[in-house]
Amino acid sequence: MHELPATAPHHTTTMERGSFALARCSCGWSGPARRSRDRARTDATDHERAPSGGDVPA
Template sequence: MEQQDAPNGPQEHRTTTVEQGRFCVARCTCGWRGPARRARSLARSDAEGHAVG
């Protein structure tokens, strides 16, 4: 039996932040979504924590 590689390999997590009114939300290409934050820096920290962990 031949071994086949995964077509896309492991999924890479790409995070972004999105403004929603007065709040900022971190989102990832895997479907993860962080809590709404008033401070953009906290939303960025949420995104970094998700990408690493």
């Protein structure tokens, strides 16, 4: 998988997998599966705001 440079902007989306929602990013990051769509969106926002696009605490 091709990863974007650390300086590239992060573009996140949320997707559903069965009864779970999860956040994904153009950099290859994927958040944990959540039952709450709102929590998955918060994971995506937190990832975008992290200084290096780092992991979001579970």
